[in-house]
Amino acid sequence: MFCSIKSPALRRYLIRVSIMTALCFLISVVAALVFQFFLPHDPHGALAYLAAVLPALPVIGALVYTGVYLAEEKDEFQRYLLVQSLLGGTGGILAVLTAWGNMEDIANAPHLDLIYVYPLFWVFAGISYHLVKTRYR
């Protein structure tokens, strides 16, 4: 599946992320079953905090893997493209959240759950990657 990718660092990154995604899916299914059948439906106290923090762990893992990929990638131009994209993603999500927060406070816009921040970050990073890449064609 990843054999056509020439960069060994990128290949390793995609394999790691794929394995982590599969593991997260498995763990989330098991966790859902445990919560459904063995734990109270309305968790509180430490259990509620644990349930709230769990979804952040794969996010942290994915960011760590991105950092490892940046450290391992020998192609400096590809590193440069990724760093520019991540900066674009960070800038984009900060701008949107700042604007949306103000819209919630001032214009009663609907509440945006913070769980969407991470996927939105990658949406902006992806757009940014293609914009940066077009400059070098």
Place this chain on the structure above:
Amino acid sequence: MKNRLRVLRAEREWSQADLAQRLEVSRQSVNAIETGKFDPSLPLAFKLARLFETTIEAIFMDEGQGPS
């Protein structure tokens, strides 16, 4: 930064992909360097110089001083 990569590559009849393979970088990287849109690091510039058996100054032009 202006450079003579295209000429040096053409002299050896290498494609951008050939050069990329020798440098262990992507073809896009070679294209970006060749078109002067991306300046390589010093280690990569030395690698290019070694590959073409010349000096860095013979490949890259210091735009402040003109071609060497």
